[in-house]
Amino acid sequence: MHERNRYKISPNFEELARKFPELQPFVKINKKRNKCFINFRDSNALSAVTRALLKIDFNLHVELPMDRLIPTVPLRLNYIHWLEDLIQTTHNDDIFGIDIGTGASCIYPLLAARMNGWNFLATEVDQRCVHYAQKNVTINDLDEKIKIKMVAAQDILCTPLRNENRQQYDFCMCNPPFFIDSLDAKGANRTSVRPQPKSVCTGKGSEIIYDGGEVEFVKCIIEDSTQLQSRVKCYTSMLGKKSSLDHVIAILKDKNVSTVYYTTSIFSQGNTARWSVAWSFCSDLPGNEVQHRT
Numbered sequence: 001m002h003e004r005n006r007y008k009i010s011p012n013f014e015e016l017a018r019k020f021p022e023l024q025p026f027v028k029i030n031k032k033r034n035k036c037f038i039n040f041r042d043s044n045a046l047s048a049v050t051r052a053l054l055k056i057d058f059n060l061h062v063e064l065p066m067d068r069l070i071p072t073v074p075l076r077l078n079y080i081h082w083l084e085d086l087i088q089t090t091h092n093d094d095i096f097g098i099d100i101g102t103g104a105s106c107i108y109p110l111l112a113a114r115m116n117g118w119n120f121l122a123t124e125v126d127q128r129c130v131h132y133a134q135k136n137v138t139i140n141d142l143d144e145k146i147k148i149k150m151v152a153a154q155d156i157l158c159t160p161l162r163n164e165n166r167q168q169y170d171f172c173m174c175n176p177p178f179f180i181d182s183l184d185a186k187g188a189n190r191t192s193v194r195p196q197p198k199s200v201c202t203g204k205g206s207e208i209i210y211d212g213g214e215v216e217f218v219k220c221i222i223e224d225s226t227q228l229q230s231r232v233k234c235y236t237s238m239l240g241k242k243s244s245l246d247h248v249i250a251i252l253k254d255k256n257v258s259t260v261y262y263t264t265s266i267f268s269q270g271n272t273a274r275w276s277v278a279w280s281f282c283s284d285l286p287g288n289e290v291q292h293r294t
């Protein structure tokens with residue numbers, strides 16, 4: 001967990017439920033340990049916790065369809081704090097980022113806009129996700145900061161940026177569809193290096209599955225980045241499997257982006273670990289000193 005992550009200490013669910021009554025039915029008591037707990041494998045409970053944390057801690061009212069991915073807030077917050085370190089800024093209204101595959105929640109842009117005043121172009125391929133993402137932006141009065149753009153599946157970064165007037169973006173971020181196929185999504189390919197997550201995954205189809213998995217998706221971002229170069233100052237992605245990191249770094253080298261800087265970081269929360277990778281074609285990236293050169 002990032003040192004600035006406010007959930008380094010687990011939230012007090014009993015207290016949270018007092019402030020957000022919809023959470024009440026999901027707060028259970030472990031009598032032996034005299035402790036409250038939530039069953040994160042229950043999608044209704046996960047949805048209630050996510051909405052409660054976003055509302056109480058960030059004043060964000062978010063609608064989450066039950067047939068789309070329900071994000072966990074602490075893990076998403078880690079990525080934002082890591083980005084803050086990378087671009088060496090927190091609150092700054094002049095920062096413009098891109099969220100590739102924002103999901104129905106639109107969680108990264110909403111959190112970063114609310115916390116840091118950052119602006120976003122958020123892309124999404126799924127019509128239902130686009131509908132909810134737009135709704136979530138509007139009900140939180142963030143239309144001036146977050147633009148939602150529907151894109152086609154083969155369009156990752158170059159095409160979505162084609163008609164945009166902005167000359168340079170500070171970063172792009174992505175939590176890519178992570179499974180290779182439906183068997184992978186059901187856990188058939190799960191290995192001991194990636195233990196079963198504690199929370200339920202409600203994501204469906206193209207939301208979580210991409211032909212070739214997350215490595216192939218990030219490869220597309222890398223390919224687009226070689227064309228876009230410094231139009232985006234810092235390209236980043238989260239990865240769900242440790243093995244993907246080596247593949248992605250190999251692709252970066254293979255694409256001959258030898259002057260690119262990369263950095264890796266582990267976001268972990270309970271049983272869930274995530275890895276991150278960043279690369280840049282700009283030599284003046286503020287966070288360079290914390291990075292490794294390829």
Ligand SMILES: C[S@@+](CC[C@H](N)C(=O)[O-])C[C@H]1O[C@@H](n2cnc3c(N)ncnc32)[C@H](O)[C@@H]1O
Nearest residue numbers: 071101102103123124125126153175176177207
């Ligand atoms: C794992 S989900 C992440 C959702 C959200 N960012 C989060 O962290 O909860 C990946 C998202 O990428 C979207 N997606 C898939 N292909 C895409 C593409 N080519 N461009 C934009 N979004 C895409 C999916 O529909 C899905 O919503």
